[in-house]
Amino acid sequence: MQWRHKDLLDLDTLTAEEIRHIIKTAQPMKEILSRPMKKLPTLRGKNVVLLFYESSTRTRTSFETAAKILGADTTNFSVAVSSVNKGESLLDTAKTLQAMNVDLVIVRHSSSGAAEFLANVLEAGVINGGDGQHAHPTQALLDFYTLQEKLGGFEGKKIVIVGDILHSRVARSNVLGLKKLGADVTLVGPPTLLPDEMKYLGVKLSYDLDKELPGADAVMALRLQLERQQSGLFPSIREYSKLYGLSLERLKKTGKKTIVMHPGPMNRGVEIMSDLADSVQSVIEEQVTNGVAVRMALIYLLIGGGTGNVVD
Amino acid sequence: MEGIPKNRIMDEDGIRRAISRISHEIVEKNKGTKDLLLIGIRTRGVPLAERIQKRIAEFEKVTLPLGLLDITLYRDDLSTIDVQPVLHETRVPFSIEGKTVILVDDVLFTGRTARAALDALIDLGRPQKIQLAVLIDRGHRELPIRADYVGKNVPTSRREIVSVCLQETDGRDEVLLLEKKS
Amino acid sequence: MWWIKKALVLDPAQGYTGERDVLVKDGFILKVGNFLEEDVPEFFGQENLEGVKIVEAAGKYLFPGLIDVHVHLREPGQEDKEDIRSGSRAAVRGGFTSVLAMANTKPVIDQRALVEFVRLQGERAGMARVYPVAAVTKGFQGQELVEMMDIREGGAVAFSDDGLGIQNAEIMRLAFEYAKLTGCPIISHCEDENLAARGVMRRGEASARLGLKGIPASAESVMVARDVLLAGEAGGKLHIAHVSTKESVMIIRTAKKLGIDVTAEVNPHHLLFSDQDVGLTRTDLKVNPPLPTKEDQEALLEGLLDGTIDMLATDHAPHTWEEKAKPFPEAPFGINSLETALAVVWQELVEKGKLPALKVIELWSRNPAQRFNLPGGTLETGSPADLVLFDPAYKERITAESMESKAQNTPFLGQELQGFPVMTWVGGKLVMADRKVICN
Numbered sequence: 020m021q022w023r024h025k026d027l028l029d030l031d032t033l034t035a036e037e038i039r040h041i042i043k044t045a046q047p048m049k050e051i052l053s054r055p056m057k058k059l060p061t062l063r064g065k066n067v068v069l070l071f072y073e074s075s076t077r078t079r080t081s082f083e084t085a086a087k088i089l090g091a092d093t094t095n096f097s098v099a100v101s102s103v104n105k106g107e108s109l110l111d112t113a114k115t116l117q118a119m120n121v122d123l124v125i126v127r128h129s130s131s132g133a134a135e136f137l138a139n140v141l142e143a144g145v146i147n148g149g150d151g152q153h154a155h156p157t158q159a160l161l162d163f164y165t166l167q168e169k170l171g172g173f174e175g176k177k178i179v180i181v182g183d184i185l186h187s188r189v190a191r192s193n194v195l196g197l198k199k200l201g202a203d204v205t206l207v208g209p210p211t212l213l214p215d216e217m218k219y220l221g222v223k224l225s226y227d228l229d230k231e232l233p234g235a236d237a238v239m240a241l242r243l244q245l246e247r248q249q250s251g252l253f254p255s256i257r258e259y260s261k262l263y264g265l266s267l268e269r270l271k272k273t274g275k276k277t278i279v280m281h282p283g284p285m286n287r288g289v290e291i292m293s294d295l296a297d298s299v300q301s302v303i304e305e306q307v308t309n310g311v312a313v314r315m316a317l318i319y320l321l322i323g324g325g326t327g328n329v330v331d
Numbered sequence: 332m333e334g335i336p337k338n339r340i341m342d343e344d345g346i347r348r349a350i351s352r353i354s355h356e357i358v359e360k361n362k363g364t365k366d367l368l369l370i371g372i373r374t375r376g377v378p379l380a381e382r383i384q385k386r387i388a389e390f391e392k393v394t395l396p397l398g399l400l401d402i403t404l405y406r407d408d409l410s411t412i413d414v415q416p417v418l419h420e421t422r423v424p425f426s427i428e429g430k431t432v433i434l435v436d437d438v439l440f441t442g443r444t445a446r447a448a449l450d451a452l453i454d455l456g457r458p459q460k461i462q463l464a465v466l467i468d469r470g471h472r473e474l475p476i477r478a479d480y481v482g483k484n485v486p487t488s489r490r491e492i493v494s495v496c497l498q499e500t501d502g503r504d505e506v507l508l509l510e511k512k513s
Numbered sequence: 514m515w516w517i518k519k520a521l522v523l524d525p526a527q528g529y530t531g532e533r534d535v536l537v538k539d540g541f542i543l544k545v546g547n548f549l550e551e552d553v554p555e556f557f558g559q560e561n562l563e564g565v566k567i568v569e570a571a572g573k574y575l576f577p578g579l580i581d582v583h584v585h586l587r588e589p590g591q592e593d594k595e596d597i598r599s600g601s602r603a604a605v606r607g608g609f610t611s612v613l614a615m616a617n618t619k620p621v622i623d624q625r626a627l628v629e630f631v632r633l634q635g636e637r638a639g640m641a642r643v644y645p646v647a648a649v650t651k652g653f654q655g656q657e658l659v660e661m662m663d664i665r666e667g668g669a670v671a672f673s674d675d676g677l678g679i680q681n682a683e684i685m686r687l688a689f690e691y692a693k694l695t696g697c698p699i700i701s702h703c704e705d706e707n708l709a710a711r712g713v714m715r716r717g718e719a720s721a722r723l724g725l726k727g728i729p730a731s732a733e734s735v736m737v738a739r740d741v742l743l744a745g746e747a748g749g750k751l752h753i754a755h756v757s758t759k760e761s762v763m764i765i766r767t768a769k770k771l772g773i774d775v776t777a778e779v780n781p782h783h784l785l786f787s788d789q790d791v792g793l794t795r796t797d798l799k800v801n802p803p804l805p806t807k808e809d810q811e812a813l814l815e816g817l818l819d820g821t822i823d824m825l826a827t828d829h830a831p832h833t834w835e836e837k838a839k840p841f842p843e844a845p846f847g848i849n850s851l852e853t854a855l856a857v858v859w860q861e862l863v864e865k866g867k868l869p870a871l872k873v874i875e876l877w878s879r880n881p882a883q884r885f886n887l888p889g890g891t892l893e894t895g896s897p898a899d900l901v902l903f904d905p906a907y908k909e910r911i912t913a914e915s916m917e918s919k920a921q922n923t924p925f926l927g928q929e930l931q932g933f934p935v936m937t938w939v940g941g942k943l944v945m946a947d948r949k950v951i952c953n
Contacts, residue, residue, distance in 0.1 A: 130840035132793030153724030219718035324409030
């Protein structure tokens, strides 16, 4: 298995084999995270730019940690202190980065397609750290890593994803990848957050969480953007939580030792109750650790040498 | 590694004898097995280290701890090679602090792999001593590195390839000298 | 004076197609028919013969110049995208001899002086006839009506807040009522802003897949329904711009049956591209109303064929390269159309048998002339010699260098199309020949 991509933009372009290769590469990376001395010479002299147009402490920190452990230098190009506020276009920012000869750009942007846009302009590799409502491939891949570790595989496993599916790039990327890996995915949410058009994903859609829980091997809660209540997408947080909030009690309906996941940050008491979030069934903290390992793997795969086999 | 076979440097018995001699030398040089650890460099250093571990256990009745080292992330040629190496796990489930580490590899050539392995080891802790055991030393060093234990010295030209085959990885035990295809 | 020989004449006003000679004198159509060589000097008058230029037109179509009731020429205020000179040059190169220039400029065309400026800039350019469309409400605020009568005196032929939908139904109703004084139609940009909710493409599986905010079809259709009801109640003239949903077609069909004075246009891009063609970096296909579904396209074509939809119009909307070189959600809406619209309609609809050639000329010349009370749209004796000679075999690659428009935001950039105008006359004056605009 040889890595052939210059960029990681979404899961549409990855094969199941490639996803497994990423997971496999992340395993040795996780060993490195457990060492007292977490620093490698691998990417010495490589420059990784973190271009974050949306505030995100966890994802940015995760990428930064991953890049630094691999020995790369990181540069934060964050909105508040950059020329972005002076109205510089993404195109000009890209040209500036190109002129600085950076090796890898990690971008998060509120516009769907921003990562692909950058990748088309830049010679450097691009990792999509989340673009609009389109894709969040590294979150999905760390979820797959966690599922692989906990469930031992994907074939025939029942994964329930519950919450604001419509606005979730995490859900989109997860479903695309999980389908390729052979998992059985069900999406759950209220009709306003799980409209009919989501059937393009080709998985089961349901409005009734309690009906879908039996047999679930993993349940993933999505973060609810509380401000969506003001746009009328759901009547109240109280009702949402009553219908779709995950609790220890509710999870018993699976009839299994189901694991619970959340991409974070959590709204405790809304989409997930504290009793569950802090229980042994919760793998939420491990997701964070695995996130660093998976991002190390991706950074290594993209800029860790082997120039002869990149095709796109 | 593709090449045209020229001759056989070692057969199954030759390999067995060399391992046996190296095992004795390790114990002799270190005056016993106290604080000794074996670490095999992936890929073929690992079965060789296992064989040394087994041999020492036979005559010393002590099973030395054994670790696996993947040096990919420490290579100095990552940005120039054509094909990216696949990453494997490093598994050293014990502390190397203050110990004597016997690094085991199949072939000592330019010394760059050994250099990478030394860096990788030092990142895991501060051993008292590091010694290097190899099945074949074929010369052409590019770094000031030498082996403490050598199965066989084989003078080679740069146009030649030394191919070590082991039962565990290749299904047979032998060492071949090949001529590179031009 | 021109003697255009043996052209395949398409004249929907007189309902014929066939090989004929067309004679032009003093800027008007002198005669159309099959003439004997020796008879022609008499028609022009023997003393004028030296000034008669002959065009051998065998194998090429000749039709009344196209009238595009929906273009954005960006002047005044956004001359980096387009100006009236470049836009009207692009028009004649694309086969359009008259265009209706929308009012969403900076400032908005909401008073007589501005209307006259647009008209005069058109005259100065001396290319296609440029007819100003004035705003319905002052400053496009959707609150107070403009001085419609004064503005009509200044040369406006219609009123429209195109670019924005008028959200307040009572203002729209008043506009229909008051506009009766002028006899001019109100062109409605039907878009409910709450439903559209700053979406960037048609809402559906394609928008869900791309993670782009969707605009539901209802954002257009509910306003079409509202406006036909209001126009019916007030008794005004309504023209619906850029119809793009099957529901809108159905409503317009019903309204026409009820006798409501409504006409409608469809843009070629809505017939040729669907939401399935949109991609995250295809800002060239970002347009408002957004690209519809295949089902909508079928309904639109059916509407054109059965008379529910009266005309084709480009909604020519030039934007600079830098403005479109952005992530999809941030790029502006609009497709640059004047120089490619006829070619693609011909290549994709006429040649493929979906729309008869004569029907295209009816939709793009005769019907617009009648609805907006403009000269042209016919080859009758005495009508202005706004003519297009069209070569269905002419192939051309669309390039930035060859385009007259200042902007190149067309999805056909770099592509070869077949079927182009090779000569264009406005008022008997040759303004384009061999695909090049003629400067005086």
